[in-house]
Amino acid sequence: MALNGQDLISIEDLSRDDINKVLSVSQNMISAAKNGSKLCEGKILANLFFEPSTRTRLSFESAMYRLGGNAIGFADAGVTSAKKGEVLSDTIQVASSYSDIIAIRHPSEGAARVAAEASDIPIINAGDGGHQHPTQTLLDLFTLAKEKGKIDGLSIGLFGDLKYGRTVHSLACALSLFSGVKIYCISPEQLKMPPHIINRASECGVSISEHGDISEVISKLDVLYGTRIQKERFGSEKEYHDVKGGYAIDRKIMSQAKKDMILMHPLPRIDEIAYEVDYDPRAVYFKQAAYGVPVRMALIALMLGKVK
Ligand code: NCD
Numbered sequence: 001m002a003l004n005g006q007d008l009i010s011i012e013d014l015s016r017d018d019i020n021k022v023l024s025v026s027q028n029m030i031s032a033a034k035n036g037s038k039l040c041e042g043k044i045l046a047n048l049f050f051e052p053s054t055r056t057r058l059s060f061e062s063a064m065y066r067l068g069g070n071a072i073g074f075a076d077a078g079v080t081s082a083k084k085g086e087v088l089s090d091t092i093q094v095a096s097s098y099s100d101i102i103a104i105r106h107p108s109e110g111a112a113r114v115a116a117e118a119s120d121i122p123i124i125n126a127g128d129g130g131h132q133h134p135t136q137t138l139l140d141l142f143t144l145a146k147e148k149g150k151i152d153g154l155s156i157g158l159f160g161d162l163k164y165g166r167t168v169h170s171l172a173c174a175l176s177l178f179s180g181v182k183i184y185c186i187s188p189e190q191l192k193m194p195p196h197i198i199n200r201a202s203e204c205g206v207s208i209s210e211h212g213d214i215s216e217v218i219s220k221l222d223v224l225y226g227t228r229i230q231k232e233r234f235g236s237e238k239e240y241h242d243v244k245g246g247y248a249i250d251r252k253i254m255s256q257a258k259k260d261m262i263l264m265h266p267l268p269r270i271d272e273i274a275y276e277v278d279y280d281p282r283a284v285y286f287k288q289a290a291y292g293v294p295v296r297m298a299l300i301a302l303m304l305g306k307v308k
Contacts, residue, residue, distance in 0.1 A: 004305040007116040007123040011134040011170040016177040019141060025298035025307055026142050026291070033066055033294040039306045040067035046099035047073030048091070048115075049126070050082065050106045055267060056126050056135070059292035060103045060300075067297055067306075072099060089118035096121045101304060103135075104128075107232075122303045130164040130233050136266050137170040139295040140225070143288040147262050148222060151178045155220055159186035159247055160227035160272055162193040164234075167266040168227055172197050176204035183208040184217045188243050191229070214247060218256045224249070226265040226272050250274040254282065264288050 002018050014022075032039070045064040049057050053075070061071045074080055082091060088111060095102055096119040104115050105126040112125035112132075127133045144151050156175065158168045162185055172193065175181045183206055185193045192210060201208045211217055218224065226249065234240040248271055249263065257263075265273060265285040277283050301307040 003299070003302040005122060006303065007112075007119075007125075008134050008299070008303070009112045009116055009123065009125045010132045011137045011174045013134070014174075019138070019174065019177065022138050022295065022298050022302065023142050023145055025302060026138075026295045029294035029297040029301075033063075033297060036066050036068065038068035039301050040064065040069035040304055043067075043069040043101070043304055044099040045069060045071045045073075045300065046095045046102045047071055047075075047126075048095060048102060048104045049073065049075045050077040050080075050104070050111075051127065053105055053126070055289050055292055056103075056105065056133075059289075060124075060126065060135075060296050062293050063296035063300055066293065067301060069100075069300075073103075088114055092118040092123075095119075101300060124299070124303070127166055130166055130169075130230060132170045133166040133266075134170050135292075135296060135299060136167045137174045138299065139288065139291045140167070140171050140264065140266070141174060142291050142295050143262075143264060143284060144223065146291070147284050147287070151175070151181070153180040154178075154222045155182040155184070156223040156225060157184040157186055157214070157217055157221045158193070158225050158227070159214055161191045161229045161243075162187040162227070163191040164230035165227040168225070169194070169197055171225065172201055172208075176201045176206050179205070181206050184221065185210045186212070186214050186217065186247075188212065188246050190239075190243055214249070214253060215256060218253065218261075219258065221257065221261050224257065224261060224263050226263070226269070228268060228270050228272060245271055247272050248274060249277055251276050251280070254280055257282070 103124045103126045109129035109131035116123040
């Protein structure tokens with residue numbers, strides 16, 4: 001299996017076979033995600049989070065405990081020696097001597113790649129700036145497979161901050177590996193999907209188009225995937241204020257969608273999905289977050305060679 005002993009820095013590190021493997025092992029982890037297992041007994045995960053996180057960090061930690069292993073780490077760079085001026089590669093070299101696998105989140109694009117070079121144990125990118133978030137994509141794909149029964153052939157709308165949103169970058173790249181997928185990118189002009197991702201998807205045979213208005217396309221969609229405007233990645237407050245509040249999914253917009261469309265979001269949401277929509281059975285974002293545990297269990301077990 002390609003994942004054993006490898007790093008996961010970009011979703012592009014994985015082939016379609018690798019992704020299928022992670023998804024099938026994730027399904028097998030559902031009961032262990034509730035009841036626990038001893039698959040990774042004695043193993044240590046280091047969770048090195050230099051940027052805020054709720055779901056990703058907690059679900060990595062929960063996943064390792066449910067595998068019978070242990071987790072160490074930090075959730076705030078301000079309490080680490082980075083604050084004293086230590087460079088990332090030194091921190092990683094040391095953390096890799098204290099653990100068996102590392103999950104790292106960092107505000108700089110490319111930080112996970114730097115970490116992988118400094119480490120002799122597997123590194124998982126848990127989000128590097130506005131670049132990539134491959135483990136979110138694995139749980140997004142698992143959600144699609146569970147809730148829609150398939151990924152091939154789906155029409156998927158991605159809306160919000162497609163410029164800085166790392167989850168949609170990784171997701172669009174992964175969807176390029178599936179056949180018959182249609183991607184509708186819906187964003188304000190200033191926050192469009194980067195051209196290299198659009199080009200790659202179309203080279204892979206995905207039909208990908210750009211839109212400004214959700215109402216234009218919502219009735220065609222099997223899946224609508226929202227993202228938060230990534231305030232922390234803007235150059236200035238003004239730039240953020242110019243685009244904020246552009247999209248708000250409410251009951252009225254949902255009434256234009258197919259009866260079996262699903263609404264996904266990596267969370268946290270700010271104002272792009274009204275709370276009233278939570279009661280709509282098509283809103284699956286909390287279920288999606290819950291799938292983070294079995295999917296990250298599968299990934300850790302595969303990368304540590306505990307599952308073939
Ligand atoms: C996302 C992230 O950190 O990129 N959250 C997550 O991991 N579930 C999305 C976001 O912060 O907007």
